[in-house]
Amino acid sequence: MLVGNTAWSLGLSSPAHADPGAISGAIQFPAGMFPPDIEPAFPDIAVFDRGDDEIHYEVVAVYDNVAPAIDAALSWDVDSSQLRWTLVGPPNPTYRFFVFWSRWVYTGPIPHQVDSKQFWLSSSSTSLLPDMSQASVYPVGTSPLQFHCAYGFEGCASGGGGNTPAVGAGTPTISGTPRVGQPLTANPGAWQPAAAQLTYQWMRDGAPISGATSTTYLAAAADAGRKLSVKVTGSLTGYTAQSATSSPTQAVARGKLAAPTPKVTGPAKVGKKLTAKAGKWKPAGVTLTYQWFADGKKIAKATRSTYTITGSVKGKKIVVKVTGSKPGYTTVTKASQATTKVKS
Incomplete structure (x- = not known):
């Protein structure tokens, strides 16, 4: 919906192939603009109904300042928020164009006009111009690419200047x-x-x-x-x-390691070697360390994946604990099942 005496960019559309018998363009409105009413009986007037008043847009073509002027047909493109205009099959080879903007208010059942503005298109200026002598002459069969700002509309600085619409942002x-x-x-x-x-x-x-x-x-x-x-x-x-x-997440928690239970292989006899099978830890890149125990007490210097049984642990049960660590993850320790009592 329009706000105040609104200023919008006037851009001329750029079809891949211009109609050789027409001149076309588009008034570029902000993204997500509420569409105007264009009655089939009045296809050359776009009406933005604001409740207490209306804003009307017309695009008018003039040949060499000779009457009559011709109103271009209007349509609204929802995806681009463009009010598109087309002048089809005009009798003369070239035209100047102006945008006629008017404001209408309701003091009864029928609105009456209280304000209007008229500005001319020029390919050499970023603003619409108040004087026809400054307007560009456009041949039939072209679709100029200039963007313009309607001088005097809200949002445009005095003297004109480009007023490109902004993309309408979503909420990530x-x-x-x-x-x-x-x-x-x-x-x-x-x-x-x-x-x-x-x-x-x-x-x-x-x-x-x-x-x-x-x-x-x-x-x-x-x-x-x-x-x-x-x-x-x-x-x-x-x-x-x-x-x-977007809004920020909660503080990122440390990762969780997938830690299997280790197994011990080898005979529980003095002089024999036991081997710890750590299993496959996830994700990749986990650092594993080992500690062997006899009846729940650490065995000094027994920190490899293998352990050769000494006589000092005869009659005791052996367990290995495997600890996995990785930056950003919670460290995990897993213990094997105990062996049978060590025999001589």
């Missing part, structure tokens, strides 16, 4: 468990126009994470105890890019 969210080793997914929300190109940047405590520019992110060891968010940027030709950042 993050799904997944914030834990080291677990994937998180960025959900961008609804952006307008739908054709906007989205890029992603994951953040750790508000600072960009190098290389983390995908829709998904695997929480790393450096994230433990930190909060993650994702910044989404939407861009589209003819629009000002916009960015939106």
